[in-house]
Amino acid sequence: MSVDSRLGGRPGEAPIAASIAADLLAWYDVHARALPWRAPPGTPPPDPYRVWLSEVMLQQTTVAAVKPYFRAFLDRWPTVEALAAAEDADLMAAWAGLGYYARARNLLACARAVARDHGGRFPDTEAGLRALPGLGAYTAAAVAAIAFGRRAVVVDANVERVVARLFAIAEPLPAARPAIRAAADRITPEARAGDFAQAMMDLGSGICTTRNPACAICPLRPNCAAAATADPARFPVKAAKKPKPVRHGTAFWLEHNGAVLLVRRQPKGMLGGMRALPTGPWADTPPALADAPAEADWRPAGRLTHVFTHFALELEVVVASGSSAVDGEWWPIDRIADAGLPTLFARAAALAMAA
DNA sequence: TAAGCGTGGTG
DNA sequence: TCACCAAGCTT
Known part of the structure; x- marks a missing residue:
């Protein structure tokens, strides 16, 4: 009927x-x-x-x-x-x-x-x-x-x-x-x-x-x-959904005097307008350290997988000490919870601090 | 129009 | 475990 x-x-x-x-x-x-x-x-x-x-x-x-x-x-x-x-x-x-x-x-x-x-x-x-x-x-x-x-x-x-x-x-x-x-x-x-x-x-x-x-x-x-x-x-019948691609990226945890370097992401796009750790672009293949915010002795702190709506991100977290960065703000590490980091970067920060 | 856009709960 | 999905909007 x-x-x-x-x-x-x-x-x-x-x-x-x-x-x-x-x-x-x-x-x-x-x-x-x-x-x-x-x-x-x-x-x-x-x-x-x-x-x-x-x-x-x-x-x-x-x-x-x-x-x-x-x-x-x-x-x-x-x-x-x-x-x-x-x-x-x-x-x-x-x-x-x-x-x-x-x-x-x-x-x-x-x-x-x-x-x-x-x-x-x-x-x-x-x-x-x-x-x-x-x-x-x-x-x-x-x-x-x-x-x-x-x-x-x-x-x-x-x-x-x-x-x-x-x-x-x-x-x-x-x-x-x-x-x-x-x-x-x-x-x-x-x-x-x-x-x-x-x-x-x-x-x-x-x-x-x-x-x-x-x-x-x-x-x-x-x-x-x-x-x-x-x-x-x-009911309701739904169309089949597309497979989720995997992308790769690197997050940089740069410490200096008890503070970590944070940046503001560009106004639009993924996590737009949010405070964040510096990263390079997210690509289809694992990246190198070319997009680091400073020359430093970067050491691996771990990796995490974060699933977004239309792709999964495998994020490598690297840490170093240094003060030579030009862009960004130095945020006290003991107040990192107040930085307003989106969950992806809160997870990356936890990895870096545990390293 | 279809793709881009987060996260946490759930069975 | 993990695939699915939730009081959608914008371009």
Whole structure:
């Protein structure tokens, strides 16, 4: 049966779309997760700043990973105006470890745009939000719905999974996205759109999980096409992914008077804008010491493998003493934890200090 | 449009 | 163990 025919229902049946929304919201009223950035179901929405901050942090990032960062950011920068006034280096260091550092650069750009162009208040429409840096289709819809109560079609990976299963959409991702979005639109209610969006995400996170979905306790089971099949977890169907290449690089740990030489990576690209150890370019073959920041007696301290989204890096860590470097800043080694190093370089630093 | 972009949790 | 993947955005 097609998505449209199921959503339309047969003569004499309750419309399935309305039933799905009602069943989901009733479930959410009882089972909503309590999260630091969330208002309980049916209560006034939280500060748009909190909603926006949490949504950006949650992009491709788990709730568990976000929680401590969200608390730290809110503690240090309680308002969007405060965040807009932050120094770039302070914000990038505070984001260190969370990944996808373009988010941090866009976060600051967005805060400054809201402060400068919108009087410190977030736009209250999906289109207005969508025009801000770092807010794509998902985040603009989520903030519009959750913070401002607007009806918006909020589609993240959870919603894609739930919807693909509800309607047993067999077309593989990403080609199935338009159909999934259309189906999500059909089941999104006019009222409580924010609760509906968060309910879909809670359901996807806790019940309609990627592997081993808990169909037996799912409030949407009566209306789920996939649950009626032998293998609900096969939805959504995904295209095969490409193999991950291995790249090689060298990180240089140069010590002088209890300090280590750190550099600021270029604004864009991998780990862009972050404080880092000096490295040469990352290549397909193991490199030499040609890109060292100084002439010195470089000694091997170890190697590590760090897996990124689209390649794996084998990083050789070498150490030396000397003060002849021209670029960079000398950072006290006993305060290296405060340097805001991304995880790759935090791991490299640990290797160097253990050598 | 497809590729580039981090990290930590999980089964 | 390790392959998969998470409240995506940008170019």
